[in-house]
Amino acid sequence: MMKRKRHFFGKLIVFLLLAAGINAAFNTVYDNWMIYHRLNRNQDRQFEEFNDTLTYLMLGNSHNMVNPAILGNSFNYASPSEVYPQTYFKFRHILENGKQKPEYVILTVDPVNFSPKADNTLKFDGYWRKYVDYPGLYRETGDTDYLVRWFTGRFCSYAGNYKFIYMSLLFARADFSQVVNGYRPPRDFRNFALEPDRKALGIERANSYLSGYGDRPDPGTVDYFRRILELCREYNVGVIMVRMPFTREYLEQARKLVDLNRLDRGIEQIVAESGVNYRVFDFREEFTDQPSLFFNADHVNPEGADIISRKLKFLLDADN
Amino acid sequence: MLFNSIAYLIFLPLAVAGYYLLPQRQRWLFLLLASYLFYAFYRVEYTVLLMASTAVSYYAGLAMGAATEKRKRRPWLIAAVAANLFLLFVFKYLGFFTGAINQIASFAGSPGLLPVVSVLLPVGISFYTFQTIGYLADVYRGVSPPERHAGIFALYVSFFPQLVAGPIERARNLMPQFREAHPFDPALMSSGLRLMLWGYFKKIVIADRLVMFVQPVFSQPDMHTGIGIALALPLLMLQVYADFSGYTDIAIGSARLMGFRLSPNFRQPFSATSVSDFWSRWHITLTTWLRDYVYFSLPSRFRGAVSGIRMNLNLVFTFMLVGFWHGAHWNFLIFGLLHGLMMALANITKSAMQSFNQISRLRRAPRFLQALNITLTFLLVSASALFFGQHSLNDSLTLMRNLADFSQTSSILRMLITNNDFILGILLIVFMLTFESVTSRNRVKVWFLTRHTGIRFAFYLGMLFFMLIFGIFSRQEFFYFQF
Numbered sequence: 001m002m003k004r005k006r007h008f009f010g011k012l013i014v015f016l017l018l019a020a021g022i023n024a025a026f027n028t029v030y031d032n033w034m035i036y037h038r039l040n041r042n043q044d045r046q047f048e049e050f051n052d053t054l055t056y057l058m059l060g061n062s063h064n065m066v067n068p069a070i071l072g073n074s075f076n077y078a079s080p081s082e083v084y085p086q087t088y089f090k091f092r093h094i095l096e097n098g099k100q101k102p103e104y105v106i107l108t109v110d111p112v113n114f115s116p117k118a119d120n121t122l123k124f125d126g127y128w129r130k131y132v133d134y135p136g137l138y139r140e141t142g143d144t145d146y147l148v149r150w151f152t153g154r155f156c157s158y159a160g161n162y163k164f165i166y167m168s169l170l171f172a173r174a175d176f177s178q179v180v181n182g183y184r185p186p187r188d189f190r191n192f193a194l195e196p197d198r199k200a201l202g203i204e205r206a207n208s209y210l211s212g213y214g215d216r217p218d219p220g221t222v223d224y225f226r227r228i229l230e231l232c233r234e235y236n237v238g239v240i241m242v243r244m245p246f247t248r249e250y251l252e253q254a255r256k257l258v259d260l261n262r263l264d265r266g267i268e269q270i271v272a273e274s275g276v277n278y279r280v281f282d283f284r285e286e287f288t289d290q291p292s293l294f295f296n297a298d299h300v301n302p303e304g305a306d307i308i309s310r311k312l313k314f315l316l317d318a319d320n
Numbered sequence: 321m322l323f324n325s326i327a328y329l330i331f332l333p334l335a336v337a338g339y340y341l342l343p344q345r346q347r348w349l350f351l352l353l354a355s356y357l358f359y360a361f362y363r364v365e366y367t368v369l370l371m372a373s374t375a376v377s378y379y380a381g382l383a384m385g386a387a388t389e390k391r392k393r394r395p396w397l398i399a400a401v402a403a404n405l406f407l408l409f410v411f412k413y414l415g416f417f418t419g420a421i422n423q424i425a426s427f428a429g430s431p432g433l434l435p436v437v438s439v440l441l442p443v444g445i446s447f448y449t450f451q452t453i454g455y456l457a458d459v460y461r462g463v464s465p466p467e468r469h470a471g472i473f474a475l476y477v478s479f480f481p482q483l484v485a486g487p488i489e490r491a492r493n494l495m496p497q498f499r500e501a502h503p504f505d506p507a508l509m510s511s512g513l514r515l516m517l518w519g520y521f522k523k524i525v526i527a528d529r530l531v532m533f534v535q536p537v538f539s540q541p542d543m544h545t546g547i548g549i550a551l552a553l554p555l556l557m558l559q560v561y562a563d564f565s566g567y568t569d570i571a572i573g574s575a576r577l578m579g580f581r582l583s584p585n586f587r588q589p590f591s592a593t594s595v596s597d598f599w600s601r602w603h604i605t606l607t608t609w610l611r612d613y614v615y616f617s618l619p620s621r622f623r624g625a626v627s628g629i630r631m632n633l634n635l636v637f638t639f640m641l642v643g644f645w646h647g648a649h650w651n652f653l654i655f656g657l658l659h660g661l662m663m664a665l666a667n668i669t670k671s672a673m674q675s676f677n678q679i680s681r682l683r684r685a686p687r688f689l690q691a692l693n694i695t696l697t698f699l700l701v702s703a704s705a706l707f708f709g710q711h712s713l714n715d716s717l718t719l720m721r722n723l724a725d726f727s728q729t730s731s732i733l734r735m736l737i738t739n740n741d742f743i744l745g746i747l748l749i750v751f752m753l754t755f756e757s758v759t760s761r762n763r764v765k766v767w768f769l770t771r772h773t774g775i776r777f778a779f780y781l782g783m784l785f786f787m788l789i790f791g792i793f794s795r796q797e798f799f800y801f802q803f
Contacts, residue, residue: 008510
């Protein structure tokens with residue numbers, strides 16, 4: 001019996017060591033090679049090397065496609081799938097540790113930013129553990145999920161991320177030289193105008209990001225949005241809020257799921273109450289009749305992004 | 321504590337190690353404390369209910385044991401069963417009944433007669449209540465002796481691997497195991513770990529992936545039509561199967577690590593050739609419980625002779641209870657009623673169907689007949705998911721109405737066939753059903769277990785890392801926790 005027991009534990013240890021070894025290898029490869037990790041770290045490096053005057057700093061998710069080359073004196077630090085809790089930690093890091101602070105931050109205030117699906121959907125923990133205080137979030141909320149996220153981000157960042165492995169394979173030879181001042185030109189290999197069933201795509205996109213909205217924005221996200229505003233007030237940074245364009249199909253479905261007027265009023269009220277210097281620019285219905293300016297139902301393509309950037313520059317210049 | 325949480329992955333090895341390190345006479349106490357700790361992770365307050373149910377049933381069991389005649393045992397049985405059912409009623413069904421009374425009163429013109437009570441359902445209450453009632457009935461019938469050791473009895477009610485979602489164990493199966501010495505058995509340990517790996521695989525890779533396609537349909541029925549709903553119905557049953565059988569495998573595997581043998585709860589239900597066959601393979605410990613303690617207790621005779629009508633009525637009644645056990649909603653009641661009616665109808669038409677098979681020569685093609693029966697059973701069970709996946713009757717009716725609208729078929733199908741998760745989900749369902757069918761044969765098991773360690777390790781590691789890469793780590797609760 002003793003011999004069988006020793007044999008069992010011997011095999012168990014070998015198995016666990018093998019599993020740990022494979023896991024460590026997978027984690028290292030994924031962490032260094034995953035396309036978004038590479039993109040985000042490339043952006044971090046560019047920001048560290050940024051030596052121009054930083055008038056505008058674009059923050060948020062992939063909706064924030066304001067081109068810094070058009071706006072001038074600016075850096076686009078928005079990253080894919082970023083949510084406002086993550087933005088808050090990154091912005092705090094910039095203000096506390098960065099070489100320079102921006103005069104204004106440009107934030108998108110689209111329904112997706114405040115969707116209940118945005119709260120807690122922290123992605124890419126392997127990268128974000130650099131900024132996000134996961135143990136702090138756990139202490140604050142009591143949600144052990146933050147500890148799990150820290151743990152998986154540190155030791156098992158590939159877990160459940162098969163989609164990004166696939167994407168990283170597709171973009172294994174991605175050319176990062178196109179990324180200038182943090183800005184990565186939006187994807188252009190698809191044209192929404194050429195999609196055979198735009199209505200279905202618009203509905204599907206809106207449903208997957210906005211369903212379950214209820215009658216008010218997600219409180220967790222709003223809380224972090226307030227904290228971002230608090231940082232702005234503390235460091236005397238102005239806030240420029242931009243509502244990015246949507247396709248007609250997406251917008252129609254979004255209106256069924258969210259009371260957009262109420263949401264916009266609510267967000268504006270929060271910003272007004274925060275006491276920061278702010279402006280709002282609404283481009284939401286700018287391209288509803290021009291599907292060719294979109295990559296998909298709710299993301300403009302490079303041409304659309306440049307038009308919006310030029311319009312924004314014109315309005316900001318006029319304002320100043 | 322969820323089985324699919326890091327907390328459980330830390331808790332379980334500690335519990336197993338503690339169990340084997342302690343001498344036999346202290347193990348029950350250790351397991352009892354571990355079980356209460358496990359349960360307290362959900363909500364500490366719940367443990368009070370668990371203790372109350374345990375105390376009532378323990379003392380009633382002792383009292384029944386002291387009574388020599390059945391008639392003297394009856395008041396104790398009634399009192400203890402009533403006390404347990406009262407707790408279940410208050411926490412699970414009170415809201416439903418107050419709502420129903422108010423609805424009836426509003427028809428009569430006096431709305432808001434009773435305050436609608438909404439109490440948070442304590443996890444696992446349906447499971448441990450049935451387990452204790454089963455014990456009380458067995459003691460009453462003299463099938464099991466009353467348990468005199470309060471600690472062992474408390475452990476029987478609260479044993480952590482099966483506390484929150486079964487299997488619903490019989491006293492005569494589980495209780496004696498707490499007294500047995502369980503020396504460390506490498507073979508049992510390996511088989512427990514294998515079963516747990518498969519359970520996690522089904523839950524994390526298959527069930528939680530299918531949720532992505534099923535949940536939107538059932539949570540927003542007015543936004544889905546025809547083919548979307550038609551696909552969501554069978555997918556819901558497959559999701560629930562992967563989820564609940566996955567949970568059960570983890571529960572049985574966890575218990576096996578400490579040398580305990582829990583009852584099986586599933587036996588390839590989608591191979592069932594009739595609805596009654598389906599229920600002999602699906603949630604077996606619940607259906608056998610209801611069979612033994614409810615169905616067999618109902619009167620089956622009419623004017624002295626066994627009455628077919630009465631037997632069928634009993635069947636329908638029992639399955640309405642099966643439905644109602646799942647939750648205090650009209651939907652579940654209808655779900656149970658439908659299954660009961662389908663089985664009663666099959667009983668009534670049995671001889672006619674046999675004649676039909678004879679005349680139509682289907683009997684000569686047994687494999688074809690079997691495939692036909694399996695398909696029909698699967699479709700019938702899937703159709704009943706219209707009520708199983710919903711908590712509101714209105715939503716079920718909306719789904720039924722929208723089911724006839726096939727106007728968006730092509731766009732939905734195009735979207736699904738270009739969705740990698742959907743394709744992967746379908747492939748994984750095929751893999752799960754095939755794998756379970758193949759490994760149910762002892763020959764295959766023996767063949768695999770006699771392969772070289774390296775081959776087996778490669779298989780386990782492959783499965784583990786497939787799960788890690790393709791798993792959905794959203795900490796989705798187990799489907800049956802809501803019951």
